[in-house]
Amino acid sequence: MIASFNQPQRQSKVGILVMFFYSLQKLVRVFFPLLVLFYVKSENLNLLLVIPGLFVGIALLAVFAYFQYLNFTFYIDEENEEFIISEGIFNKTKTAIQLEKIQQVNINQSLIQKIIGVYALEVDTAGSAKKEGSIKAISHNLALALKSRLLDNEKKVLQDYSLNLDVPPIASQEPKPFIKISLLTLLKIGITSNYLRSIGLLFLFYSYVQENLRNFSETDYLDGSQLDDFFATQSILRAVLIVGIILIAIVLVVNIVRTVVKFFDFTISKQKGSLLLSYGLFNTKGTIIKPEKVQITTITRNFFQRKMDILEIKIQQASSGELETKKDVTEIPGCNENEKNDILKLIFNTIPEKGVMMKPNWRRLGFSFFLGIIIPLSFYFGFGTYLEPLAFDYAFVAVGYTIFVAIILIFSYRNNRLFVSDNYINIQSGAWDVDNRIIEIGKIQAVTTSQLFWHKGPDIGSLTIHTAGGDVHFSLGNFTTVKNYVNLWLYTVETKNINWM
Amino acid sequence: MEQFSNNTIDIKQLPRFETVAFQKLEPNYWKVVLINLFITVAILSIGLGIVYYLVDEFRKEAIYLVITLGVIIAITFVFSRISFVKKGFAFREHDVLFKNGIIATNTIIIPYNRVQHVALHEGWLSRYFGLAKVEIFTAGGSSSDIKIPGIEKEQAEKIKQLLMGKIQQQL
Incomplete structure (x- = not known):
């Protein structure tokens, strides 16, 4: 039997049941707490009211399911080579998916579908997280036929494609490791990374101890002199300091152990143009990086790491099908400048140059000061003045906070840069850990420019670059230049047909 | 081998996206927005009315609540209007704005060569006005998807x- 999908067709008739149970499930899930509450609250439920109510509800659901079934159709438009799904009762949606864009077709069965004896068919294209099209009730034979019909097209394209790829013959050899990350490097990484996290933890710990200390002194030294109080805090401050140092040591040890266990014997080898990574102390993990799939390459380095000539690389690839929710991120925990260049060469074929630099406008600093310092401080003063004068006893926290945040904001402003060269965009950001995010211009999926109306005068605005591996944002640059870049990038993307995954 | 050239691109000669004339949404779509707003307001008012009727203490404070509600509605109205007026779209040869x-x-x-798939969505109210x-x-x-409301059904098709x-042409 050759199934034809040229005419709009409905799902299996039993699909009504599937739809019914799905909506019932959804409804029960939403209203379950309410139902329980209702049941507990009123002991003497009027069954004469409840049972007809339930019946009416179920009947409505059934009618709803029936119309859902009636309005759900799918077919393949042979002329335009697209798969079309129409659905909806009141709000109608018609989704059209180009056949050659379809990456995966999954045939699944949930419990309900298993009981009823039908299958679900889900169509997945590149990038976005959710399934683009899904049919909830279809017989197995039909599902298989539709799947092969949907993928039929893709195979053709893929074959063409691989032919093109093979033109420059790549010497196929045994994978031989070309970068090995030594234990020493891992130790260095363990000491130098996650610093902020440690500081944050320390801060949290300190404020916690401080809090308890206050409670303690308030109850015990209620009538005690100021002097007593002072000495008490002094000695406890010293204890806190010691505990803090121990804590830092613990955090460092944990960091080192974590890094070593996770990334022990990190080996990178080449195979047919792809990068093979394998690492792990107890169980060895392996990852493949395909250069054409790489969307964003992040190089991270902080002050200490720069002194030690080590850096971390994160590679975001286009997420394909299976990894729906989590972005496909691969970490290379530590390498030096030369190794970094080797890796970049493998991914990009060259070392991406930085190109022309753009600084953000000073208003970016002003705005982050406003958000990070002025608003919290005004809350603090407002709280202290009108609600709880005791809050001013903690003024040192406010001062500490202001200094800390100000330093972070100033550094992150100073580090924030946009570099644009012929083929690459490099966005630098971060206060302590400085990230350089490199995007190949051909990998751009879409571009957003954004400008607040009071920024028209000073001619500044923001830029967001969307790729299949995530978005990258640059705030408040010179808007005329940004627009020129966007025009150039669009030109590049639209004239060349670069394979972005 | 195709003829190969590698001239310097004059950035000033490139088509500029910022000078594109944007097409406005259908005026009827404003009605859809208004009706939606009206329905929300109606539901809110009915809720408030019931509370007013049932809770005695509420009656004294009711005036402030009504004023707040009025202000919120006015702001929403103004924002909806601005949002409606500012929305615009344009289809160029190679990309959609x-x-x-x-x-x-x-x-x-x-850019058209980055479009994965397209969907037409008709809300029940929009459908009444022939919009999609x-x-x-x-x-x-999701941050890089474009959703253009308030387009006539035929034009949307x-x-x-x-x-x-356009997607086809890429092959």
């Missing part, structure tokens, strides 16, 4: 065909 925003002006541009929403999806996740046609 969509402009939106209330205090900011956001312009998102998707064109949804254009890329592989860049044409846009879909155009987009599909």
Whole structure:
């Protein structure tokens, strides 16, 4: 039997049941707490009211399911080579998916579908997280036929494609490791990374101890002199300091152990143009990086790491099908400048140059000061003045906070840069850990420019670059230049047909 | 071998997206927005009315609540209007542009060769006015999708065909 999908067709008739149970499930899930509450609250439920109510509800659901079934159709438009799904009762949606864009077709069965004896068919294209099209009730034979019909097209394209790829013959050899990350490097990484996290933890710990200390002194030294109080805090401050140092040591040890266990014997080898990574102390993990799939390459380095000539690389690839929710991120925990260049060469074929630099406008600093310092401080003063004068006893926290945040904001402003060269965009950001995010211009999926109306005068605005591996944002640059870049990038993307995954 | 040239691109000669004339949404779509707003307000008012009727203490304070509600409705109305007026779209030869925003002006541009799939969405109210929403999806996740509401059904169909046609041309 050759199934034809040229005419709009409905799902299996039993699909009504599937739809019914799905909506019932959804409804029960939403209203379950309410139902329980209702049941507990009123002991003497009027069954004469409840049972007809339930019946009416179920009947409505059934009618709803029936119309859902009636309005759900799918077919393949042979002329335009697209798969079309129409659905909806009141709000109608018609989704059209180009056949050659379809990456995966999954045939699944949930419990309900298993009981009823039908299958679900889900169509997945590149990038976005959710399934683009899904049919909830279809017989197995039909599902298989539709799947092969949907993928039929893709195979053709893929074959063409691989032919093109093979033109420059790549010497196929045994994978031989070309970068090995030594234990020493891992130790260095363990000491130098996650610093902020440690500081944050320390801060949290300190404020916690401080809090308890206050409670303690308030109850015990209620009538005690100021002097007593002072000495008490002094000695406890010293204890806190010691505990803090121990804590830092613990955090460092944990960091080192974590890094070593996770990334022990990190080996990178080449195979047919792809990068093979394998690492792990107890169980060895392996990852493949395909250069054409790489969307964003992040190089991270902080002050200490720069002194030690080590850096971390994160590679975001286009997420394909299976990894729906989590972005496909691969970490290379530590390498030096030369190794970094080797890796970049493998991914990009060259070392991406930085190109022309753009600084953000000073208003970016002003705005982050406003958000990070002025608003919290005004809350603090407002709280202290009108609600709880005791809050001013903690003024040192406010001062500490202001200094800390100000330093972070100033550094992150100073580090924030946009570099644009012929083929690459490099966005630098971060206060302590400085990230350089490199995007190949051909990998751009879409571009957003954004400008607040009071920024028209000073001619500044923001830029967001969307790729299949995530978005990258640059705030408040010179808007005329940004627009020129966007025009150039669009030109590049639209004239060349670069394979972005 | 195709003729190969590698001339320097004069950036000033490139087509400029910022000078594109944007097409406005259908005036009827404003009615859809208004009716939606009205329905929300109606539901809120009925709720308030019931509370007013049932809770005695509420009656004294009711006036402030009504004023707050009125202010919120007025602001929502103004914002909806600004948002409606500022929305615009344009289809160029190689890409689609969509402009939106209330205090900011956001312009998102998707090149046709990055479009993954297209959907036409008709809300029940929009359908009554013969309007549809064109949804254009890329592989860049939800932040890089364009959803243009308030387009006449026929035009929306044409846009879909155009987009599909453009996607086809890439092969």
